[in-house]
Amino acid sequence: MRFILAVLALGLLWNTGHVSAHTSHPSAGRTDSAVLTDDPGKESVQRNLAPETTLRTDQSSPDFQLHISEVLTEHTHNRLVHFPVALSIFALILAVWSKRNPAILPAVQLLVISAAIIALAAVFTGNGQSDVFAGDPKKWVVDIHRLLGIVSAILLWVWTVFLLWKPLRRFYLIIAILTVLCIIATGFYGGVISHG
Numbered sequence: 001m002r003f004i005l006a007v008l009a010l011g012l013l014w015n016t017g018h019v020s021a022h023t024s025h026p027s028a029g030r031t032d033s034a035v036l037t038d039d040p041g042k043e044s045v046q047r048n049l050a051p052e053t054t055l056r057t058d059q060s061s062p063d064f065q066l067h068i069s070e071v072l073t074e075h076t077h078n079r080l081v082h083f084p085v086a087l088s089i090f091a092l093i094l095a096v097w098s099k100r101n102p103a104i105l106p107a108v109q110l111l112v113i114s115a116a117i118i119a120l121a122a123v124f125t126g127n128g129q130s131d132v133f134a135g136d137p138k139k140w141v142v143d144i145h146r147l148l149g150i151v152s153a154i155l156l157w158v159w160t161v162f163l164l165w166k167p168l169r170r171f172y173l174i175i176a177i178l179t180v181l182c183i184i185a186t187g188f189y190g191g192v193i194s195h196g
C-alpha cells in the first residue's frame with residue numbers, strides 16, 4: 001500500500017513538472033487562451049493563435065479548467081520521445097556487456113526493437129506537432145531536430161537488422177554507438193524546442 005502511494009505521489013510530482021514545462025511554448029493552450037509575457041521569444045505565441053482566441057494579460061485568473069481528454073491526447077510526441085532515448089542508451093550499455101556475455105543479446109534485441117517502433121511513432125507525432133512553429137524564431141531548430149529525428153529512427157532500424165541478421169551481428173556495436181550519439185543530439189535539439 002505504501003509503495004502504491006509512493007508511486008502515485010511520484011507520478012503526480014512528475015506530471016506537475018511536465019505540464020508546467022510545456023505551458024509556454026507555441027502549441028500550449030492553442031485552443032483556449034494564451035498568457036503574454038515580456039519575453040520577446042514568446043511573440044510567436046500570438047502569431048500561432050487562432051483568430052478567435054482571446055489573449056489574457058492578467059496571469060492571476062483562477063479559472064483553470066481540466067479537460068481530461070485533451071490532456072491525454074495533447075503533446076503525444078513529448079510523452080513518447082523519452083522512451084527511444086532511454087531504451088537505446090540502456091541497449092548500448094547491455095550491447096557492450098553482451099560482447100562478454102552473449103546470453104543477454106535477446107534483451108538488447110528487445111530494447112532496440114522497442115526503441116525503433118516508438119521512434120517511428122515519434123517521427124509521425126513530431127511532424128504533427130511541428131506545424132505550429134511555422135514562422136517561429138525556433139523554426140530552424142525544429143528543422144535540424146526533424147532531420148536528426150528521422151536519421152535516428154532509421155539508424156534504430158539499421159541497428160535492429162544488425163542485431164537480427166547473423167552475418168552483420170559482429171558489427172552491431174559500431175552502429176549502436178552511432179545511433180545513440182544521433183539520438184542524444186536529437187533529444188538535445190528537442191529539449192531546446194520545448195524548454196530552451
Ligand code: HEM
Pocket residue numbers: 022025027077078079081082084085119120122123124125126127128129130133142145146147148149150152153183186187188189190191193194195
Ligand atoms: C526519434 C525521433 C525523435 C526523438 C527522440 C525526439 C525527441 C524529442 C525531445 C526529447 C523533445 C523534447 C520533449 C520534451 O522536453 O518534452 C522533442 C520535442 C519536439 N520534437 Fe522531437 N524527437 C524526434 C523526432 C521528431 C521529428 C521527426 C519531428 C518533426 C519535426 C519532431 C518535432 C518535435 C517538436 C515540434 C518538438 C517540440 C514539441 C513541443 O514541446 O511543442 N521530433 N523531441
